[in-house]
Each structure stands twice: as C-alpha cells, then as structure tokens.
Amino acid sequence: MKYITLIGDGMADYPLADLGNKTVLQAANTPNMDFVAATGRCGVTKTIPDEMPAGSDIAILSILGYDPQKYYTGRGPLEALGRGVELKSGDIAFRCNLVTVSGERLVDYSAGHISSEEARMLIEELNERLPDVEIHAGVSYRHIFVARRDAFNGKVPKCTPPHDMLGENFHAHLPEDEMLKQLILKSKEILEAHEVNKKRERHGKRKANMIWLWGGGVRPELPSFEEKYGVSGSVISAVDLIRGIGRALGLDVVEVPGVTGYLDTNYEGKAEYALRSLQRRDFVLVHVEAPDEAAHEGDVAAKIVAIENFDEKVVGNVLAGLPNLGTARILLMPDHYTPVSVRTHTREPVPFAIAELPSGGKSDAVKNFDEFSARNGALGEIPVEKLMKVLINEGL
Numbered sequence: 001m002k003y004i005t006l007i008g009d010g011m012a013d014y015p016l017a018d019l020g021n022k023t024v025l026q027a028a029n030t031p032n033m034d035f036v037a038a039t040g041r042c043g044v045t046k047t048i049p050d051e052m053p054a055g056s057d058i059a060i061l062s063i064l065g066y067d068p069q070k071y072y073t074g075r076g077p078l079e080a081l082g083r084g085v086e087l088k089s090g091d092i093a094f095r096c097n098l099v100t101v102s103g104e105r106l107v108d109y110s111a112g113h114i115s116s117e118e119a120r121m122l123i124e125e126l127n128e129r130l131p132d133v134e135i136h137a138g139v140s141y142r143h144i145f146v147a148r149r150d151a152f153n154g155k156v157p158k159c160t161p162p163h164d165m166l167g168e169n170f171h172a173h174l175p176e177d178e179m180l181k182q183l184i185l186k187s188k189e190i191l192e193a194h195e196v197n198k199k200r201e202r203h204g205k206r207k208a209n210m211i212w213l214w215g216g217g218v219r220p221e222l223p224s225f226e227e228k229y230g231v232s233g234s235v236i237s238a239v240d241l242i243r244g245i246g247r248a249l250g251l252d253v254v255e256v257p258g259v260t261g262y263l264d265t266n267y268e269g270k271a272e273y274a275l276r277s278l279q280r281r282d283f284v285l286v287h288v289e290a291p292d293e294a295a296h297e298g299d300v301a302a303k304i305v306a307i308e309n310f311d312e313k314v315v316g317n318v319l320a321g322l323p324n325l326g327t328a329r330i331l332l333m334p335d336h337y338t339p340v341s342v343r344t345h346t347r348e349p350v351p352f353a354i355a356e357l358p359s360g361g362k363s364d365a366v367k368n369f370d371e372f373s374a375r376n377g378a379l380g381e382i383p384v385e386k387l388m389k390v391l392i393n394e395g396l
Contacts, residue, residue: 002328003231003283003392004274004318005063008310009056009239010292010338012350012371016300024291024300024340025351026370028307032315033353033369036332040355042366042377045384047336047350054345055161057215057241059335060287064249065229065388066222074156074217080144081247082240085136087219090150094180095215095241096135096143097162098122098208101188106170109162109296110141112206113262118196119143122208129190133183135211138240139261145183145213152177159214163296164344170212180213187211224250225283229392233283236270237261242287252281261289263306267313275321278328283392287335288314295338303340322357329356331391332369349381354391 011025019027047059049069057075058068076093087093098119100108111119116139123137136144157177165173174181188210191197197207225233227250235246238259246253256273258266267288274284290306315332322328333352336345351374355361364378375381382390 001282002278002325003331004278004328005283005285005331005391006315006318006333007060007063007285007287008291008307008334009287009289010295010336010345011307011310011334012337012348013295013303014337014339014341016341018300023371024303025307026368026372028304028311030307030311030369032311032319033332034367035319036315036330036355037353037369037373038367039357039359039363040330040353041362041364041379042351042353042369042374043379044349044351044374044381045387046347046381047384048347050347053161054336054347056239056292056335057245060242060245062384063333063335063387064225064245064285065385066249067385071220071222073220075215075241076144077217077219078244078248079138079142079215079240080136080146080244081219082242082244082253083136083138083144085144085146087146088148090148090154092147092152092156092216092218094145094147094159094213096145097212097214098141098143099162099210099212100206100208101170101210104169104171105167106162106165106212107167108206109166109212110293111208112200113293114141114200114208116140118200119208121196122191122194125194126187126190126211130183130186139238141208142240142261144240145211151179156216156218159216161214162212166343175213184211184213220248222248226250229283229388231282231392233285234277234281235285235287236274236277237287237289238265239287239289242285246285251285252277262293263290263302265290267309268317271314271317271321274318275325278325286314286318291334292338295340296343298340298343300340319357327356327358329354329361329391331387351375352387353377354379
C-alpha cells in the first residue's frame with residue numbers, strides 16, 4: 001500500500017457573487033479532484049485550533065497528526081530547517097520577507113514575487129551593511145533571519161505576518177523589540193538605494209524596499225513520521241516551511257527542478273517526482289502553494305487557474321501513474337481557507353477526500369470536490385488528528 005497526500009494550499013474559499021455565488025473551487029474545472037471525491041469518501045476537518053494563528057505551519061503539522069499546541073515553536077525555525085540552516089540552543093529563527101512599502105503603507109508582502117536571483121543580491125547587501133546580521137537567502141521573497149546566542153533572553157518577540165497587514169501603516173505593526181524594529185527600518189534605507197530596486201522601478205515592477213520579520217521561534221523537537229506511523233516517506237514543496245516540517249519529521253525532502261512556490265511552478269515535475277519517490281518509499285506529501293498566493297493577491301482568475309493547474313498537472317498525473325504502483329490511498333485537501341475576499345488565511349473546517357485506488361475502498365454519494373459537497377460526505381466532520389490514522393492505519 002502506498003499513501004499520497006495532495007495539498008492545494010489555500011484552495012478553500014467563500015462563495016463570490018461574481019462567480020454566481022460559487023466558491024473558486026466550485027467554479028474551477030476539476031475533473032480529477034472530483035474523481036477522487038466520487039471514488040472515495042469525503043468530510044471536513046478543522047486544521048487550525050481557535051487559539052493559534054491561521055497558517056500552513058499550524059495546519060500541516062495538524063494534518064500530519066502532530067498537535068501544534070504541543071510541538072509548534074514558530075514558523076521561522078521550520079523554514080530554517082527547510083533551508084538547511086543549523087540552529088543551536090538559544091538561537092531564534094525568523095521568517096524574513098522582502099516586501100514593498102509605499103510611504104508608510106505596506107502594499108505587497110512579496111515585493112512583486114521578486115526573482116530569487118534579485119533577492120539574493122539584496123540579501124547579500126544587507127548582510128554586508130548591517131553588523132552582526134545573519135540572513136539566509138531563500139526562494140523569491142522568502143528568507144530566514146537568525147538571531148544567535150540567546151539575543152532575546154529566552155523570549156521570542158511577537159511579530160505580525162505581513163500578509164495580515166496589507167494596505168496598512170507598517171509602523172503600527174513594527175515589533176516591540178527595539179533591535180528588530182531598527183533592523184527593519186535600517187533595511188529600508190539600504191534597499192531603497194540598491195541598483196536591483198532602481199532597475200525594478202524602471203521596468204514598472206514593485207521594489208523590494210524593506211524586510212519584514214515574523215514567525216520567530218526555536219528549533220522544535222518532534223518524533224519522526226516513521227516512528228509514529230511505521231512508514232517511510234518524503235515531502236515535495238517549493239516552500240521552505242513545508243520542507244522544514246518534512247525534515248523535522250525525518251521525511252526525505254525531494255528536490256524538483258523548476259518549482260517556485262508561485263503560479264509558474266513546475267506542477268508536472270511535482271507529480272513525476274512524487275511517483276518516483278513512491279517506488280522506494282511508502283508515503284509522499286505533495287504541496288502546491290500557487291492557489292494561496294493568488295488568493296493573497298485577491299486575484300480570482302489567477303486562483304482558478306492555479307486550482308485547475310493543480311487538478312490537471314498534479315492530481316491528474318498522479319492518478320495516471322498509480323497503475324504502476326499497485327494499490328494506493330490518496331488524501332486530497334487544502335490546508336486552510338484563503339478567501340480572495342479577505343486575502344489572508346481563515347480557520348473554517350476544510351474539505352477533504354480519501355480514496356483507495358484502484359477502487360478498493362468505500363465511497364459515498366459525493367460527486368464533486370468542494371467546500372460544501374464535502375460536508376455531506378460519509379466521514380462527516382472528524383478531528384484533524386484522525387486524518388493520518390484513517391489514511392494509513394485504519395483505511396476506509
């Protein structure tokens with residue numbers, strides 16, 4: 001038996017008048033996700049505890065059966081693990097976005113989805129110009145800042161995620177910690193004058209004219225996935241956060257060329273490498289960030305395209321390759337809602353479908369994969385900690 005978890009980040013959404021009161025997921029053409037729903041059993045599950053921030057870090061730990069209230073220490077250290085950054089006792093890692101500000105307003109949490117090469121040059125400049133600063137360049141706008149040697153006396157400063165403050169005065173959201181606050185403000189002075197940003201401005205692109213720090217925490221300690229479920233596994237994602245969760249759980253991180261964490265990612269490559277991984281391992285998690293990015297931008301059309309690409313090029317290609325693997329169980333779901341109308345994450349229960357293929361498991365009356373159809377599924381609303389147990393241990 002092989003086990004596959006396919007996650008379309010932020011696919012779930014609210015009904016929109018412009019779509020005839022359908023959600024984006026309902027409006028998109030998704031024959032392959034509908035096939036999984038019709039072949040298997042559906043339900044909904046709450047991936048984010050009420051008292052915790054709504055994000056993929058919390059949601060995916062929950063989906064994998066790791067109680068975030070017990071194991072979560074912050075987004076930064078998970079992303080650091082994803083970049084291969086070594087964290088020692090007392091070190092605190094933060095997510096470091098390159099952002100666009102205009103006057104005192106934050107207008108883009110991604111600096112126009114700046115290229116990784118441009119971002120690398122900006123990060124190098126910051127490391128050279130700012131004393132005792134350690135920033136590790138990542139993919140596009142996503143980077144890691146590490147504060148070494150117990151810089152905050154064992155306390156992790158609270159910071160606001162930039163995607164939660166779009167269009168607002170960033171001064172109102174600056175960290176209370178003075179060192180972090182000054183680092184952010186100083187970065188603006190340096191980056192505004194950089195040739196990369198002058199060139200981007202000349203070409204009508206958004207400048208990466210400030211950094212924003214958030215999601216700080218210490219290295220987490222978690223039992224391995226194989227210890228917990230008795231199966232070997234891997235993870236496929238362009239996003240350091242998901243790769244870091246995989247590394248923290250002892251899952252192999254599969255490198256796929258051309259993945260970007262954006263709309264132009266290598267969807268087909270993710271499916272291809274997932275099928276290859278399952279020739280040697282029992283489990284794979286494939287994560288696609290694109291629907292979430294489109295939703296943060298408030299772009300309905302782009303989110304539909306991202307979902308349709310996920311359906312055709314990831315879900316469809318995985319289904320096409322299953323005959324070479326024998327029997328497999330597939331878990332299909334978003335990790336959380338990212339409604340285009342609010343442009344950030346929310347915490348409603350998300351839809352999921354679990355199917356055993358080729359057609360070896362039970363099915364229910366659900367024919368379409370979407371937020372409302374799944375509520376009528378045979379599995380109802382189940383605690384998120386049961387998902388992996390149903391997928392791997394209990395079956396349908």
